[in-house]
Amino acid sequence: MVQQAGETADEAAAETVEEVAGEAAAEAAAEVSAERRELEEQRKLADEHYQRYLRTQADFDNFRRRSRQEKEDFAKYASGKLIEQLLPIVDNFERAIAVSKDNSDHEALLKGVDMIFRQFDAVLAAEGLQRIESVGQPFNPEFHQAIMQVESEEHEEGTVVEEVQKGYMLKDKVLRPSMVKVSG
Template sequence: MSAKETQNDTLDTVLDEAAQEQNGAEESAQTEEETTESARYVELVKQAEEAQQRYLRAQADFDNFRRRTVKEKEELAQYASMKLINQLLPVVDNFERAIAASSSNNDFESMAKGVDMIFRLMSQTLDAEGLKPIVAVGEPFNPEFHQAIMQVESDEYEEGIVVEEVQKGYMLKEKVLRPAMVKVSG
C-alpha cells in the first residue's frame, strides 16, 4: 500500500469517526430535546389537570352559592310579612275587645270611638311601613297615580283636574300600590 492510499484510508477513518461523533452528538441532542419536550408535556398536562380541578371546584362553589341564595330568597319571601303582621296584632286585639264590649252592653257610641282609635293605630302602623295615601282631589289627572272611571262637567275645576275620589289610592314608599279611582272634569 502506498503512502497516498494509507493517507486516504486514515483520512477516511478520521472522517468516519468525525461523522459518527457528529451523529452521536446529534442523537444525544435529539434525545435530550425529546426528554425536554417530554418533561414539558408532562408539566403542561399537570397544569391542565390542576386548572380543570380549580374549574370544577369553582363551579361547585357557584352551584352551592346559587342554591343557598335561592333558599334564602324563598325564606325571605315566606316570612317577609312577619314584621308587619306582628305590628298589626295589637290592632286585631283591639278589634276583638271592641266587638266583645259592644256586644255585651250595646253601647254603639263607645264602639264607634274604639273603632276610630283602632283605625288611627292601624294608620300609624301602615304609615311607619311607608304606606301613604295618594292626594287626588284638585290635582291634575295623572294616569300613573289615578284611574279615571268617569268624566264629569265641573264649573269649579278646569278640564283634566280630579274632581272626586271614589276610592283612595296608596303608595308604598316610592311605588304605586293602588291607583286612586277618580272622576275627572271634562
C-alpha cells in the same frame, strides 16, 4: 503506506463522524428528554387548570342554587315583618269586640276602634303606604280613575270634586288609583 494512511484517515473520519453522530444523538436525546419534561409540566399545569375550572364551576352552581333558594324564601316570607307588625292591631280588635259584647257603651267602642285604626294606619305608613290626595286636584289619569263627570260651578273643568274610593301609593308606585267624580 499510502493505503494505511488512507485507512487511518478513513477510520479517523469514521470515528469523528461517529463521535459527531453520537454527540448529535446525545443532544437530540437530551433535547427530546427536555421536551418530554416540558410537555409533562404543561400537562400537569393543564390538569391543575382543569381541576380549578371544575371547582369554580361547582362553586358557581352552588351559588346559583343558594341564590334561587334565598329568593324563594324571601318571596315566601316577605310579608312576615308586616304581619308581625299587624298582629297587635288584630289583638286590639279582638279586645274591642270582646269588651263591646259585655258593655253597651258605644262611645267607648267608637273611641277604641278609632285608636286601632290610627295604629293600623301608622303601621301602613311606616311601610311606605300613602293616600293619594284627590279632591280639589286636577284630574290625573295616573292617579285617578274617573267614574263620573258632574257639573260644578265652584270648580273649574277637569278638577276632582268628589272621591268615591281612596287611592293608595306604595312608595312611588300607584297600588290603587282613586275613584273620583270630575267637574265637566
